[in-house]
Amino acid sequence: MKAGLKGIITASVQKAVQAGSVQIPDSGKLPDIIIDRSKKDEFGDFSTNIAMLLAPLTKQPPRRIAEAVAAAASSDDAVEKCEVAGPGFINIFLKKTYWPAALADILKKGADYGKGTSGRGRKVQVEFVSANPTGPLHIGHGRGAAVGDSLANVLAAAGYEVTREFYINDRGRQIDTLGRTAFLRYHELLGRKIDLPEDSYKGDYVKDVARDFILKNGDRYVDSALDDVQKIFSDFAKKELLDRIKKDLMDFRIEFDVWYSEISLYERSLVEKAIEELRQRGFVYEEEGALWLKTTALGDDKDRVLRKAGGDMTYFASDVAYHIEKIHRGFTTVVDVWGADHHGYEGRIRAVFRAMGLDDKMLRIIFIQLVALLRDGAPVPMGKREGEFVTLRQVMDEVGADACRFFFLMRKSDAQLDFDLELAKKQAPENPVYYVQYCHARIKSIFGFAKEKGVAFLEDFDEGILKRLVEKEELDIIKHMAMFEETVEKSALHMEPHRITFYLTELAGLFHPYYSKTRVITDDAEATLARLALCKSVGTVTANGLKLLGINAPDKM
RNA sequence: GCGCCUGUAGCUCAGUGGAUAGAGCAUCGGCCUCCGAAGCCGAGGGUCGGAGGUUCGAAUCCUCUCAGGCGCACCA
Known part of the structure; x- marks a missing residue:
């Protein structure tokens, strides 16, 4: 129904322009018309400040514009009267007959009521969660999951064609570390004495993985050297942990259209191709044995390494290839939902879009701020390094998926969120x-x-x-x-x-x-x-x- | 040191440059013989962190400043 209101105002502005009482300069572009519920009943049903927005364009006093528009709008069938108030508000009073029609419209549309067409079928990709398969999802991932999924729903309802995507970091040092940790836990469970290095994954979940590994493979690797079998352990562990992530997300009622593997970028040589594409555009150079992307030419603080002097590709190189792939897949808007602690990463990813000759406005990054978990007002300690962090699973099991999602969506995502477990469970007015x-x-x-x-x-x-x-x-x-x-x-x-x-x-x-x-x-x-x-x-x-x-x-x- | 986010009622937060800044919770006082009291009614509560600026008009935009969080890797 609101579109109808907007139509009334748009038509009225145009009428006023045609009549010559409002003079739009040659550029001729009207500002977006914004209509709000009136703050007070004496201000009518809805109000618009369009006259005040037009005033600087037309160099005419806002009240005079408002009067011209209001006069034109008053003749509309649905409008009882229009008043000009204050500095130039147009207050619209609709006829009583408007409301039964509005209500009938909602009843007729039913489950479709709320769907719009402003997206015009444009393709949007929302990439969210994208947690490393090196451990369970924690509460911060949960917030990102709720926000990303709901955002995707909202975009779809507004008429965009939405793809939900989870990027899997299934290679690199953290995966190697995971494999080594699983290898050591495996030995521990088989009665060997182990010494867990400082940078291992210390959570008990790696023991669970090692236990499952024993069920499948027995003790046949107990005398193998780490170097010979690390990949076997890494592959096993990351698959099992990814399965758990998928299960958690499914129980949180979130489904992805695409699970995008980092390794697959290499299997299809997309990383080399991406680097080649950027090289041809003149943004790649070699120095001190490493290969660099000249992101400083594209708004970033410093240049970034693509291939280390040792020959390994960086995580950034994969991400460059991934985002170039997103571009080639034809999305008009790419949304990345990231934890706020990644904001230092923004500049270099924007640089990729600029390097490709694109407007980096097509990249929207949603930063998810911290969740402070409370119990009866007292903070619940977190800290991934120690392996004792609160998982999404724990919270979901305790308060239920509905309450959990609602709490995550109660605040705008770039504000920190207090999540009180006891409050979320309470069946009480507060x-x-x-x-x-x-x-x-x-x-x-x-x-x-x-x-x-x-x-x-x-x-x-x-x-x-x-x-x-x-x-x-x-x-x-x-x-x-x-x-x-x-x-x-x-x-x-x-x-x-x-x-x-x-x-x-x-x-x-x-x-x-x-x-x-x-x-x-x-x-x-x-x-x-x-x-x-x-x-x-x-x-x-x-x-x-x-x-x-x-x-x-x-x-x- | 540089960058990003956040400072609005006791607490947690809404508020695309517009009218007298709004909710919820908490506090205090009321309401179940009637469609669900997980609800309703009422009351008190404010230097929009601070200082300048832009303008007809600023919580909103700009500059500076104070406070908190986060980030500044050939880690991911």
């Missing part, structure tokens, strides 16, 4: 998770009650009865629901899925008080049906929003 879900369950139960009372709510009811919804609370709910499509679009545009969380909390915050105050099922048959229609649509919008967050909309709690 837990924000259930407020929204309860809204959905409550509505389902209203329909259960209606059925008991023999009140039938049919899909093809007479829309005329919706004009019985005249209470302020009822209209406020409809107005908020009318903003859902806009919210999804803004969420996609800014790549901020947490906006959906806030939107749903607000919707529930309108519904619960309404429910307490107003009886839905009464002797008045028409009013009952109209209110059931309202309830139905709130349930629909809540379910649609929760789906974008990857959270269940329960019928019962």
